[in-house]
Amino acid sequence: MRKVYVIAANSLTRSARDRRSLIMLLVMPLVLIAILGITLGNMMSGGKISTFRVVVVNQDQGAALPAGPGLNLGKTLAEDVFGSAEARRVMVAAPAADFESAQAEVTAGRAVAAVYVPPTYSADILAGRTTRIQVVTDPGQPTLAHIVMQVVGGFADQVSFGNLAARALGPDQARQLLTARAKSPLLDEKSLPRLQEVSSGARPVSGLQYYAAAMAIMFMVMTAFTRARDILQERQGGTLSRMLATPTSSRQIAAGQILGSMVVLLAQFLVLMLGTHFFYGVYWGPWIPVLALGLAFTLASTGIATLTAAYARDPHVVDLAVGLAGNIFAVLSGGMFPLYLFPPGLQAVARLIPNYWGLKGFLDQMGGVGPGGLTLPLLVLAVTGLATGLLGARRLATREV
Amino acid sequence: MLQVKNIVKRFGDKEAVRGVSLEVGRGESFGLLGPNGAGKSTTISIICGLLRPDQGEVIVGGHSVAEEPVKAKRVMGVVPQDIALYPTLSARENLAFWGSLYDLSGRELQSRMDEALEIVSLTDRQKDRINTYSGGMKRRINVAAALLHRPQLLIMDEPTVGIDPQSRNNILETVRRLNQEKSMTVLYTSHYMEEVEYLCQRLAIIDHGQVIARGSLDEVRHLVGTDATIRLKIANPDEALVAASADVPGVRQARADEGALVALVSDAAAVLSPLMATVAGQGKKVTGIEVQEPNLEAVFLHLTGRALRD
Ligand SMILES: Nc1ncnc2c1ncn2[C@@H]1O[C@H](COP(=O)(O)OP(=O)(O)O)[C@@H](O)[C@H]1O
Ligand SMILES: [Mg+2]
Numbered sequence: 001m002r003k004v005y006v007i008a009a010n011s012l013t014r015s016a017r018d019r020r021s022l023i024m025l026l027v028m029p030l031v032l033i034a035i036l037g038i039t040l041g042n043m044m045s046g047g048k049i050s051t052f053r054v055v056v057v058n059q060d061q062g063a064a065l066p067a068g069p070g071l072n073l074g075k076t077l078a079e080d081v082f083g084s085a086e087a088r089r090v091m092v093a094a095p096a097a098d099f100e101s102a103q104a105e106v107t108a109g110r111a112v113a114a115v116y117v118p119p120t121y122s123a124d125i126l127a128g129r130t131t132r133i134q135v136v137t138d139p140g141q142p143t144l145a146h147i148v149m150q151v152v153g154g155f156a157d158q159v160s161f162g163n164l165a166a167r168a169l170g171p172d173q174a175r176q177l178l179t180a181r182a183k184s185p186l187l188d189e190k191s192l193p194r195l196q197e198v199s200s201g202a203r204p205v206s207g208l209q210y211y212a213a214a215m216a217i218m219f220m221v222m223t224a225f226t227r228a229r230d231i232l233q234e235r236q237g238g239t240l241s242r243m244l245a246t247p248t249s250s251r252q253i254a255a256g257q258i259l260g261s262m263v264v265l266l267a268q269f270l271v272l273m274l275g276t277h278f279f280y281g282v283y284w285g286p287w288i289p290v291l292a293l294g295l296a297f298t299l300a301s302t303g304i305a306t307l308t309a310a311y312a313r314d315p316h317v318v319d320l321a322v323g324l325a326g327n328i329f330a331v332l333s334g335g336m337f338p339l340y341l342f343p344p345g346l347q348a349v350a351r352l353i354p355n356y357w358g359l360k361g362f363l364d365q366m367g368g369v370g371p372g373g374l375t376l377p378l379l380v381l382a383v384t385g386l387a388t389g390l391l392g393a394r395r396l397a398t399r400e401v
Numbered sequence: 402m403l404q405v406k407n408i409v410k411r412f413g414d415k416e417a418v419r420g421v422s423l424e425v426g427r428g429e430s431f432g433l434l435g436p437n438g439a440g441k442s443t444t445i446s447i448i449c450g451l452l453r454p455d456q457g458e459v460i461v462g463g464h465s466v467a468e469e470p471v472k473a474k475r476v477m478g479v480v481p482q483d484i485a486l487y488p489t490l491s492a493r494e495n496l497a498f499w500g501s502l503y504d505l506s507g508r509e510l511q512s513r514m515d516e517a518l519e520i521v522s523l524t525d526r527q528k529d530r531i532n533t534y535s536g537g538m539k540r541r542i543n544v545a546a547a548l549l550h551r552p553q554l555l556i557m558d559e560p561t562v563g564i565d566p567q568s569r570n571n572i573l574e575t576v577r578r579l580n581q582e583k584s585m586t587v588l589y590t591s592h593y594m595e596e597v598e599y600l601c602q603r604l605a606i607i608d609h610g611q612v613i614a615r616g617s618l619d620e621v622r623h624l625v626g627t628d629a630t631i632r633l634k635i636a637n638p639d640e641a642l643v644a645a646s647a648d649v650p651g652v653r654q655a656r657a658d659e660g661a662l663v664a665l666v667s668d669a670a671a672v673l674s675p676l677m678a679t680v681a682g683q684g685k686k687v688t689g690i691e692v693q694e695p696n697l698e699a700v701f702l703h704l705t706g707r708a709l710r711d
Binding site (some may be wrong): 011017244248249 | 474481483484485487502503538540
């Protein structure tokens with residue numbers, strides 16, 4: 001057992017000596033978190049980075065009027081309101097054919113809300129009849145749902161004014177009033193919660209927090225590939241052979257290398273977590289769940305490192321993977337831009353990447369989702385880590401030099 | 402101390418080692434001489450338990466490498482052909498790591514490191530990182546790392562390839578001293594015949610994965626015959642000179658060869674002065690002397706028709 005520690009400690013010392021890696025894996029993320037968190041965090045409130053998805057089902061057939069073009073309030077809602085510059089800052093409205101498929105998108109987490117305008121909506125309004133727009137929201141995203149409700153509610157308020165007018169003044173004047181008022185800005189800057197302050201939990205999550213978690217995860221995956229490269233280099237450079245020539249079993253060596261990876265990754269997590277906490281004031285959530293997640297993600301990254309080291313051949317190829325796979329994983333899992341921006345297919349792919357579960361876990365803890373949101377990410381990460389780790393360890397310990 | 406019994410190792414179609422057997426006695430210094438690609442490193446890897454032979458077995462200090470690898474590995478210290486050290490760690494940190502893998506710790510480890518650094522004369526550079534060392538110094542630390550646990554059998558795979566003469570001498574001296582003063586058994590691999598001649602009492606010559614000659618240094622040398630060659634530079638060697646030289650006692654054969662008289666002799670030291678006197682008696686002037694004792698290079702050439710070095 002002592003030799004396992006000796007080999008692990010050797011990995012840690014060498015990692016700490018490697019100045020290029022240290023800068024890559026500790027300094028870079030801290031700098032990036034600051035830059036992205038501040039610049040994109042601001043963009044989030046005014047730009048398109050933070051957009052979430054709403055599915056709008058407009059079945060309104062409109063109402064014909066004696067003179068001029070007919071009235072289609074559903075179209076106004078779908079195109080003018082959800083399509084307004086203000087709304088587009090925070091959300092993307094996608095059309096859908098029917099309410100059921102729209103609801104399915106919400107259930108699947110691909111949209112925050114589904115909005116349904118019935119076929120007779122305009123006609124009912126003009127006739128002074130009671131009618132309603134239906135909205136289904138994701139209960140896991142109360143704040144985003146709130147924004148949608150505000151938009152739809154504001155629209156409905158304006159329209160019900162028209163409804164009253166129709167009863168009092170007749171359809172023609174009601175149409176004029178309605179078209180004028182329905183298009184007036186329903187969202188002003190102040191009434192909108194900034195998206196950088198949006199989370200699925202009770203607490204808002206800032207851009208800084210978002211990128212603290214996302215970059216910690218991305219760079220831990222890069223470290224995992226760096227470790228894999230180092231382990232392969234030991235094989236190529238002859239130090240592995242030399243270890244095997246000592247009275248040390250290949251199992252002890254593999255165990256030492258894996259423990260070394262874990263220690264290096266955990267150290268990196270702690271540095272990034274505590275660094276952003278103390279230097280940038282990033283709130284990560286309650287300590288114990290956050291540490292548990294950190295450990296689980298360390299396990300998953302160690303698994304990646306071990307599996308890669310066990311099956312890859314060329315350390316130079318793995319060295320390329322450090323940057324390439326590290327970034328691709330990060331982008332695909334929402335580590336660069338929030339996942340709402342992605343088409344559904346890619347959003348499904350994200351779930352296959354450990355980064356996704358790590359990021360989800362951390363964001364939920366930052367957002368105050370509580371221990372309930374912890375189970376699935378912890379489980380997925382731990383199982384991934386153990387499965388890949390054991391598979392890799394078996395081969396690592398038996399692979400011929 | 403070491404018995405290698407008919408080992409065979411194939412890499413795919415290629416048979417790198419084709420039935421090599423060696424026996425090295427306790428306290429002996431044994432050379433394994435062969436050109437690049439002969440199968441030396443593969444043989445060493447099998448002895449160290451890094452590669453499993455397709456056939457045959459290896460016994461080290463009474464322990465089968467296949468069955469009791471840990472016991473066998475404790476007996477051996479291995480200096481690999483390539484420098485197997487961590488470049489970003491200092492020499493001492495490297496030694497501490499390798500010593501720990503031989504179960505050394507605490508004060509004992511410290512004193513063994515001092516001792517090993519002393520042996521390779523790098524005590525004053527011990528705190529420097531390996532990547533600041535010259536090639537020769539790296540090779541010396543590479544040797545030191547194999548000495549920490551005071552192995553009974555020191556195995557060296559071409560430890561002097563491509564280094565400066567000073568480091569080379571240091572390593573050769575070290576090995577010779579360890580063998581003669583500490584009676585450490587040595588298995589020394591090289592494609593330099595001078596090194597093997599300097600260090601080893603017995604040797605085997607290996608080529609294409611097979612031992613083509615073995616025995617004591619003298620036995621192997623004389624495989625080509627017992628003769629040394631004396632070559633005297635003479636402007637105009639004529640028939641009379643050749644005939645007179647052939648009559649000198651101890652000269653087996655004499656011939657003229659492009660401005661030189663070449664004589665095959667059994668004992669160069671004894672023949673040289675009467676031969677010179679004869680040449681002078683013929684009124685010829687000697688402008689250069691070359692004496693070639695039988696050597697391993699010649700043996701290899703004789704056995705394979707190729708030179709030992711590429
Ligand atoms: N891992 C390997 N895979 C395939 N061929 C190998 C391998 N190792 C050595 N060889 C081949 O086996 C032969 C012997 O190599 P080696 O033992 O390294 O020779 P030496 O050490 O005497 O120079 C060479 O032809 C070499 O190419
Ligand atoms: Mg070799």
